[in-house]
Amino acid sequence: MCSMFHIALADRQHENDPHFRNFRRQLFHTTLHYILQPLRAGMETPEVVKCADGHFRRIVWSLGPYIADYPEQVLLSGVVQGWCPRYVSDAILPVVCCNAHRSCRCTAPPYDLDGEGYVRRSHVHTRALLDTFDAKALWDDYGIVSHIVVSLFPLSPLSRCLHKRLTC
């Protein structure tokens, strides 16, 4: 599947602007959402597919592993730069964890990922945190980015613009 992917670029002076960074993250996620949307039907309704062994089976498709370097992982997971995109810890220590990044703030060591004190990130967990804490607490204590800059629902000018481009 081939698709056109918008990468938001800015002049150097705007690179560290929080509004631009927010916009870039939201553009990235919205683009991926729209690109993968046509595949969604196959994620709920089984399709009959001829497998490599020649047999036909009902297949339910799902999104698979996403491999990326740390900066892209930060963009994808919505965590604060320096935090682990897979685990939350209740202490901030600069250790090299499962993600092998020098400033990663996760304290779950590779040999004890299920130990006490480390919480595995999940959408359910993040959703609960978003409903409970304000943006500052989320950033400082949980390493979650929660700012909203633009509304990305179908009626917004930005998403109309994106939708038009992606369906050309």
Add this chain to the structure above:
Amino acid sequence: MLNRQPFTVGFPRADMHALLAPDILHQVIKGTFKDHLVTWVEEYLIRVHGKAGAAVIMADIDRRFVHISTFSPSDYLSIYPLYRIAAVPQFPGLRRFPQGRGFKQWTGDDSKALMKVSCNHHFVCIGTITSSFGH
């Protein structure tokens, strides 16, 4: 982000935090070696020798391959093991770096090739650094 969460919230059985999978290229080669180790050593050299001094050392690391006519056994036995990176002779499977490490855009292959010739040198350098901390 839809509802301030990753796009995977809109897909069944998809949790971005679980889908992120480590791989050798991005985490070990790029993350640990290129983004951390190489950068850390360069920053250390700048802190210890100053910007100009560090530039001289790093240029020396790169230089020895271009001016092959000036290569001598004494270069190879230099007291600074870090200098030996570019003086690596030809060998099957080893890539040479005639322009040093000044790539505009690193590729995975560049990182992997540099690891083969410089990894032990960086560790020796780190060994030198850590041993000097005790003094």
